[in-house]
Amino acid sequence: MxxxxxxxxxxxxxxxxxxxxxxxxxxxxxxxxxxxxxxxxxxxxxxxxxxxxxxxxxxxxxxxxxxxxxxxxxxxxxxxxxxxxxxxxxxxxxxxxxxxxxxxxxxxxxxxxxxxxxxxxxxxxxxxxxxxxxxxxxxxxxxxxxxxxxxxxxxxxxxxxxxxxxxxxxxxxxxxxxxxxxxxxxxxxxxxxxxxxxxxxxxxxxxxxxxxxxxxxxxxxxxxxxxxxxxxxxxxxxxxxxxxxxxxxxxxxxxxxxxxxxxxxxxxxxxxxxxxxxxxxxxxxxxxxxxxxxxxxxxxxxxxxxxxxxxxxxxxxxxxxxxxxxxVDDFIVLKSGRKISPHPVYHSLDPLKGIRRWRVIQESPDTLTVEIEPAGEFDDSCRGAVERNLRALTAGEIGINVILRDKIPVDPDAKFRAVSSRIGSR
Ligand SMILES: [Zn+2]
Known part of the structure; x- marks a missing residue:
């Protein structure tokens, strides 16, 4: 060519x-x-x-x-x-x-x-x-x-x-x-x-x-x-x-x-x-x-x-x-008041192995919950990579809680927020 x-x-x-x-x-x-x-x-x-x-x-x-x-x-x-x-x-x-x-x-x-x-x-x-x-x-x-x-x-x-x-x-x-x-x-x-x-x-x-x-x-x-x-x-x-x-x-x-x-x-x-x-x-x-x-x-x-x-x-x-x-997404808001755009969150998780679907939810200022629907085997090294990348992005200012789900539900009629935050959507 x-x-x-x-x-x-x-x-x-x-x-x-x-x-x-x-x-x-x-x-x-x-x-x-x-x-x-x-x-x-x-x-x-x-x-x-x-x-x-x-x-x-x-x-x-x-x-x-x-x-x-x-x-x-x-x-x-x-x-x-x-x-x-x-x-x-x-x-x-x-x-x-x-x-x-x-x-x-x-x-x-x-x-x-x-x-x-x-x-x-x-x-x-x-x-x-x-x-x-x-x-x-x-x-x-x-x-x-x-x-x-x-x-x-x-x-x-x-x-x-x-x-x-x-x-x-x-x-x-x-x-x-x-x-x-x-x-x-x-x-x-x-x-x-x-x-x-x-x-x-x-x-x-x-x-x-x-x-x-x-x-x-x-x-x-x-x-x-x-x-x-x-x-x-x-x-x-x-x-x-x-x-x-x-x-x-x-x-x-x-x-x-x-x-x-x-x-x-x-x-x-x-x-x-x-x-x-x-x-x-x-x-x-x-x-x-x-x-x-x-x-x-x-x-x-x-x-x-x-x-x-x-x-x-x-x-x-x-x-x-x-x-x-x-x-559509929300900001993640850290306790220091620092806001994080969802854009780098995508780049923290998308390239990692072992993930079929992911979703990040911030329910409180202290914890970021990462739901993972595994693709094949999601082992400790996959979990370690998720935690490491998000810790680097948030400078360790928030706890990272990784939860495995058999299926992350997707409502075809609603907006799926890959990054949602109770605090950042206010
Ligand atoms: Zn035109």
């Missing part, structure tokens, strides 16, 4: 203005390629298609996808990497990440270097559409403890220069780093950004503020959006994405809805298994057209959206949706 270059980016960027028919043709061609590849080289999909009586040649476009059963995060998480990844792919060379999304079930995903770069570029396309200029510096809050220090090839040309800030550090340190880097754009997750807003206000910073905040990873409620806009006196734009799907959609000010990146991903909105009508709500099922290493075909995203009722008005052809329901 040839590496991605600048021409790919300009093509990708230009495509949002292509006629809908051309985008549809491209989507169908990529879908056919993915379906053939998954059937030929991924044991899980071969078995799934065979058991559902699906001949890969029957899938010509997104309209044919309903022949294929939906796959859940739980199903993929229970498979071995060999069953869910493509034969012949060197997983060591892939970009690997583990996230638990909205249901507390960690799933490892692998992307080939080419797919990973294209997905990065599609994020950049969405950021550009929202107003980021190539010369703008940005700062991104990440849930990982270690930040990425290497630079992408385009950054060496002074394009889309980006620094990461770890949500593990204290809000004061975040602000110190921002005041040094002075980015025009900040990207992050609502709970982290709210903590930043608090320290920004406390320290009465008056010689820098971001001009634009890009939010992703959770539902951005109206109150939080207003708070961020007023504290930083800046514009806030919301993006809908996931580790599995990349950038799924971004908020367009002119259309007052989210454009689906339909050249990169097929987003289906289903109500009781059939496509929702325009203007109706439904659950999101995605097919990532750039997931050759670990195909994601009709993968349940566990979010609820509303299909756009109107066509776009901004000149783009990408169809529209509105976000309705997705990840």
């Amino acid at each position: 040839r590496p991605v270059n600048l021409i790919d980016f300009y093509r990708l960027r230009g495509r949002q203005w292509s006629p809908a028919g051309a985008i549809g043709d491209l989507q169908s061609a990529r879908l056919r390629r993915l379906i053939r590849h998954a059937y030929a080289s991924v044991p899980y999909y071969r078995q799934l298609f065979d058991s559902a009586g699906v001949d890969p040649r029957q899938i010509r476009s997104a309209a044919d996808l309903s022949r294929i059963p939906v796959t859940t995060r739980e199903t993929l998480a229970d498979l071995s990497p060999a069953e869910r990844t493509a034969r012949g792919v060197d997983l060591e060379k892939c970009r690997r990440s583990v996230t638990s999304g909205t249901t507390g079930v960690p799933l490892a995903t692998h992307f080939s270097p080419r797919d990973a770069t294209l997905i990065n570029l599609s994020w950049i396309r969405a950021f550009s559409a929202a107003g980021m200029k190539p010369s703008d510096r940005s700062a991104a809050f990440v849930g990982r403890r270690e930040v990425k220090r290497t630079r992408s090839w385009y950054e060496h040309f002074g394009l889309f220069r980006r620094r990461e800030i770890s949500a593990w550090e204290s809000p004061d340190l975040w602000l110190d780093q921002l005041l040094r880097w002075r980015p025009r754009v900040i990207t992050g997750y609502v709970m982290t950004l709210k903590l930043l807003a608090e320290v920004f206000r406390e320290r009465r910073v008056d010689d820098w503020s971001p001009e634009h905040i890009f939010h992703s990873s959770a539902i951005l409620d109206r109150g939080s959006r207003r708070k961020l806009e007023s504290v930083f006196s800046c514009r806030v734009t919301d993006f809908y994405g996931s580790d599995e799907g990349g950038c799924l959609a971004w908020e367009c000010r002119r259309c007052r809805a989210y454009h689906i990146c339909s050249d990169m991903v097929v987003v289906e909105v289903l109500q009781d298994g059939v496509p929702a009508d325009p203007g109706e709500e439904g659950e999101v099922v995605i097919t990532n057209l750039h997931s050759s290493a670990q195909p994601l075909i009709r993968y349940r995203q566990n979010d609820i959206v509303r299909r756009g009722a109107r066509p776009p008005v901004c000149g783009r052809s990408f169809p529209l949706l509105d976000r309705v329901r997705g990840r």
Whole structure:
């Protein structure tokens, strides 16, 4: 596979203005390629298609996808990497990440270097559409403890220069780093950004503020959006994405809805298994057209959206949706008053072995209860890793109580809070 270059980016960027028919043709061609590849080289999909009586040649476009059963995060998480990844792919060379999304079930995903770069570029396309200029510096809050220090090839040309800030550090340190880097754009997750807003206000910073905040990873409620806009006196734009799907959609000010990146991903909105009508709500099922290493075909995203009722008005052809329901969490609040964003909690638990589903509950200021639904054997070393990571995150300020559960109940009609706190939700 040839590496991605600048021409790919300009093509990708230009495509949002292509006629809908051309985008549809491209989507169908990529879908056919993915379906053939998954059937030929991924044991899980071969078995799934065979058991559902699906001949890969029957899938010509997104309209044919309903022949294929939906796959859940739980199903993929229970498979071995060999069953869910493509034969012949060197997983060591892939970009690997583990996230638990909205249901507390960690799933490892692998992307080939080419797919990973294209997905990065599609994020950049969405950021550009929202107003980021190539010369703008940005700062991104990440849930990982270690930040990425290497630079992408385009950054060496002074394009889309980006620094990461770890949500593990204290809000004061975040602000110190921002005041040094002075980015025009900040990207992050609502709970982290709210903590930043608090320290920004406390320290009465008056010689820098971001001009634009890009939010992703959770539902951005109206109150939080207003708070961020007023504290930083800046514009806030919301993006809908996931580790599995990349950038799924971004908020367009002119259309007052989210454009689906339909050249990169097929987003289906289903109500009781059939496509929702325009203007109706439904659950999101995605097919990532750039997931050759670990195909994601009709993968349940566990979010609820509303299909756009109107066509776009901004000149783009990408169809529209509105976000309705997705990840929501609480802060963890320590006795010292320090608040911890849920974001690093995900990164403390998701990569650990032996966990099928997890949930963190803070009932009191003294104890954090970690419920674990084990995957296979959850032994003392797994328990030790959970305790160690959360102790490091909370600087030992709170007791960690790990409880094993046969099953952590999930109410499909309620918001699942992977991180909930009686104190932090007040
Ligand atoms: Zn638009």
